[in-house]
Amino acid sequence: MRHEWEMTFLDDPRQALAAIVQNDALSESLAAPRELGVTLAIDDFGTGYANLGNLTRFAFKKLKIDRSLLPQSHDERSRKLFANVVAMARELGFTVIAEGVETPNELASVAEARCAVVQGYFYSPPVSPERLYALLTARFAERERQ
Numbered sequence: 001m002r003h004e005w006e007m008t009f010l011d012d013p014r015q016a017l018a019a020i021v022q023n024d025a026l027s028e029s030l031a032a033p034r035e036l037g038v039t040l041a042i043d044d045f046g047t048g049y050a051n052l053g054n055l056t057r058f059a060f061k062k063l064k065i066d067r068s069l070l071p072q073s074h075d076e077r078s079r080k081l082f083a084n085v086v087a088m089a090r091e092l093g094f095t096v097i098a099e100g101v102e103t104p105n106e107l108a109s110v111a112e113a114r115c116a117v118v119q120g121y122f123y124s125p126p127v128s129p130e131r132l133y134a135l136l137t138a139r140f141a142e143r144e145r146q
Helices: 002-011 013-021 024-029 031-035 076-091 104-112 129-145
Strands: 040-045 060-065 095-099 117-119
Touching: 040 095, 060 076, 076 095, 076 104
Parallel strands: 040 060, 060 095, 095 117
Antiparallel strands: none
């Protein structure tokens, strides 16, 4: 069973979460990585199996809010929804991450909701591990010169 779960997880994380939701033994196995210092995140929150019920059922520490829930500057309801999701997640002890931030307006709206961690093209497109290492090395070298 463990091998089958690992393969499902590697092939499609959404299938893995579906399997975990339907199998309490698998959900209990998520505690083991936490004991090793690994933190778990709910990705794409607001879509598919990333739903409200899973916020307290599993040992997740980070909540990555899907781009589809980002506040729209012209839509007060979407701004309120995003702000309330952020507030709820913070109240439950999650580190909240807004996914898919691409524009200054989106960044401002996310900041207004007190979500301080963002991911998206506003800062950088996805990069390879080698490129990330080069970027971080250059950044640390620059800080040491200051």
